[in-house]
Amino acid sequence: MISFEQVTKRYGQRLALDSLSWRMDEGECVVFLGHSGAGKTTLLRLITHEIQPTSGTVTVGTFRGGRLSRPQRALLRRTLGIIYEDFRLLGDRTVFENVALAVRITGRFEESDVIPRVLYALDEVGLKSMQTAYPSELSAGEKQRAAIARAIVNRPAVLLADEPTGALERRSADEVLALLRRIHGEGAALLMVTTRQEVADAMNGRVLRIEEGRRPDGEGLAPEATSAPAFDAAQAPPPALDVAPAPALDAAPADSALDAAPAPVPAADSAPAPEAS
């Protein structure tokens, strides 16, 4: 699903990643643990093609290495769900509109399809009752839950979480981690980067340490890791998901991977959807 093969990234003279190799499979939970400046965020930015490696190959699904065109890069990002430490919600839109934006960006749904998808995602993160609130009216934990709803609303095959509890106090952090564990338990692969050991432990996933852009313990450098073929959706085991299946991360011919998850119909007692304005 995601693999790094001898990936090095330099920012000028500074070495951010040094011949890093690792891979994660569909449905897996991987946590990169390292101190600030260890190269964790660089790793995520390489996956989302915000930056290019100085050398080595980054493979995400069928997007293997090289510089992607702008449309391809957009397509890649639409197959990922990304959660940031600082939430990155749009302050001039309600929670509903923030989540709906991610659905509209796919360009594949009628307005009538957007509402149930968004309400379902908000229900999953427990924010359905706050759909009309603006980010400025939310607590930090609620903002992060809104960001998680936005990340999962299109049923991505993999969630990327960049220090998702970094800006949260303990109780909110626990809630967010519990939510992420549940989403992962429903079948989505989860890649998290964090500086905190307790966060890594709480995820019950494979923890990979990273220091100065390197893997100190050599974990993940097994030969099969560097020569593994791109993920084949057809041969993958079905995800254990009882709500909506996580789509395969498959680029061709379009973002059809996202089609794997039909919009669930909201419960009958759903609150009326707000009119986006």
Next chain:
Amino acid sequence: MRTFFFREAWRSFKQHRGLGITAIFSLSAALSLCGLFLLLTHNADTALLWIGDRREMVIYLKDDVSDARRDAVIESLRRLYGDVTYVSKDQAWKEFVEQVGDPGLLDAVEQNPLPASLRVKLRPELLNYPSMEEAAQQVRQFPEVEDVRYGAEWVRRLDELGASLRRGTLAVGALVAIAIVFVIYNTIRLTVLARRPQVEIMSRLGATDRFIATPFVIEAVLEAAIAAALALGVLFGFRHAVAAQVVGVVFLPPAWGLAFMGGAIALAWIAAVFAISRVLRSVGP
């Protein structure tokens, strides 16, 4: 999805209404200037066409031309240049007397000195100085013809005036086109840069350039359309004010008005696409 883009455009306009309103007024001013020249040209063209319709070539015949020869000449002229009206010596004298007004002044004239003439109303394609001059040269070669008059200098000046007006409109139009592109380009650039964090978030979520750009392009097109409508309103008011002083001033025909608006919108669209494609590349990967 279309309504979503329009809502986004409206949201953007509301958030940066100062920028948008400034752009609309700047564009209105530039478009009013262009429209003013368009209005002048249209009125000048209308006037020239009216004057041009009255242009004619007068061919004076020799006194000894027989009726048969005269009819042959009329037939040739009709075939080559346009409608021909024959004015006999007597008719010419009668018209002259009417113009003088006091027959007593002409008592000393014993014999009608005026020649018979042919008045040719030239075809539209011949109503310009080079064609009229060439036609006159050709007609002078006819043995039956004494002289040809068509007011060469007057026709030449009229043509030059029309051409100058058209050149002026083109020049002002080009300048205004550049101004429109400049204003829209900078307005959209500033708007996008002001919303840079939002654009970045959309990009991170996988929005295509087209998805991000469409609301901004709609905003630019709407601003240009409003500005063009305002400019047409200003011109209409101007025409109304001038019409009270000068008789015969006409407003732009509907087709010209639509072309004026369409041109402004097209330029705004081009400028917005150009601006946003450049800004998106600078906003980040």
